[in-house]
Amino acid sequence: MAQSDTVTRILDTAEVLFAERGFAETSLRNITSKARVNLAAVNYHFGSKKALIQAVFARYLDPFSERFHSALDALEARYEGRDIPLEVLLETMATTVLEVPAERNSLKVFMRLLGLAYSQAQGHLRRYIQHEYGDVFSRFTELVRRATPDLPDAERFWRLHFMLGTVIFTLSGLDALRDIAEKDYHQQVSVRDLVRRLRPVVVAAMNAPLPDEKDMEPHADTVAH
Amino acid sequence: MAQSDTVTRILDTAEVLFAERGFAETSLRNITSKARVNLAAVNYHFGSKKALIQAVFARYLDPFSERFHSALDALEARYEGRDIPLEVLLETMATTVLEVPAERNSLKVFMRLLGLAYSQAQGHLRRYIQHEYGDVFSRFTELVRRATPDLPDAERFWRLHFMLGTVIFTLSGLDALRDIAEKDYHQQVSVRDLVRRLRPVVVAAMNAPLPDEKDMEPHADTVAH
C-alpha cells in the first residue's frame, strides 16, 4: 500500500463516522474496519483517539484558516483602511467556508464537526480549536466590529453567535431538515439554495433594532472598566 | 424510601448528566451512583436505557405540550379568528418554554436535550418526539403561517428552523458562551437577558426581505469585485 495511504483512509472514514454519530459513539473498530486498515494503525499513526479527532479537525481548519487569512488580506488591501461593509465580510466568510470542504464535497460533515466541537462535553476540543485557530476569528470579529460601529460590543458578540448557531444548526442538521422539507413541500434543497436564503436573514438579524431597555433585568449592573 | 422516590431521583440525575455529556457518554452506573440508587433500578423501572431517555424528554414535553395548547387556546379565543401577530406568537412560545423548566431552574438542560435530540445519530429520538408531540408544533406553525401571509411557505419553513437553530444553539451552549462573554466583556449574562436580546433579532430575521432571485442560478459570483 502506498505511503501513508492508511492515514488518509483513516481520516476520510473517521470524519464521516464522527459527523454521523459523534465521537463517543464511534469506535476505533468502526473506523478501522470500514476503512479496511488494521486496528492498531490508529494508535500507531495518531497515538490516541483524541489525537485522531484533533487531526480530523486540523485537516479542515488548516486550509480554512490559511484561505480566510488570504481573503481578509485581499479585502483589507482593496478597501485601503476604509471599513469593509458587513455584507462583504459575511459573503467572504461564506465563500471561504464553502470553498474548503468543496473538494471532498462534505460541507455537511464540516458543519457537523463544528457543532460537535461546540457542544462537546468538557470542551477540550473547543479549547484546542481556540488555541490553534483563535487568531483568525479574532481578526474577523475585529473587522465586523468596524463594520457595525453603532452596535454595542456585547450586542454584536451575541448576534454573531446567534447567527453562528443558525448556520451550524441548519447545515449540520441538513439531512434531517431536508427530510422534513421535502416531505412537506416536495422541493429539492441544495446547500447553495440554503446559503441564498440565509443571506438576507443574517443581515437583517445583525441590523435588527436594539432590544428594548425597559425589560432589562433589574440586577446589579456590572460596570465595565 | 418513599414510593417511587427512586424514579424521580433517577430522572433528576439522568437529565443533568445527559445534558452535560450526551447520552452515549453517560452510563447507567454514572446515573445510579450519583443518584444513590441501585444499578438495577433503571432497568426495573424503565426497562432500558433508551426508555429512560424518552422518559426524561416526556417529563419536559408533556407539561410543555399541555401548557402550550392552553396558551394557544387562550390566544385564539382572544383574537376571535383574526390573525395573531407574529410577535405575540413568538412571545407566547418563549413564555411557555421559560415556564416549564422554571420549577427545576433548568432551561439550559431542556435546551441541551432538545439540541441533542435534533443532532442525534439515527434520529430515533427525533422520530419519537415528532410522533408524540408533533400536533402542537403543527398547530403553532399553522398560526405562524397566518401571521406571515406574504412569506412563501418554503421561506417560512426555513426561517423558523433558522431561528430554532439560533435559540437551541445559544441556550444549549449557554455555559460555553457565558465563559467567552464574561472573559471578553466582564459582564454577567442571564437567560432573561439573552431572551431580551433574542427577541428583536428573531423578529427581524423572520421579516427579512426575500432572497434575491437573481443568484438563484447555478452559481452566482460571490465575492464583490
Next chain:
DNA sequence: GATTGTTTAAAACATCCGTTTTCATGGAGA
C-alpha cells in the same frame, strides 16, 4: 397478617471499548 410492589446489595453475564503487544511481510532509502 399475607400479599404485592419497591428498593437495595452484590454478583455475574456477555460485549464492547481503547490500547498494547508480538510476529511477519514488504517496500524505500542509506
Next chain:
DNA sequence: TCTCCATGAAAACGGATGTTTTAAACAATC
C-alpha cells in the same frame, strides 16, 4: 545489502458498559 518504516494479522490486556439474576429487606394495601 541492510536498515528503517509502514502495514498487516491476531491476540490479549484491563476496564467499562447494558443487562440480568438472586437474595434480602421494607412499605403499603387488601
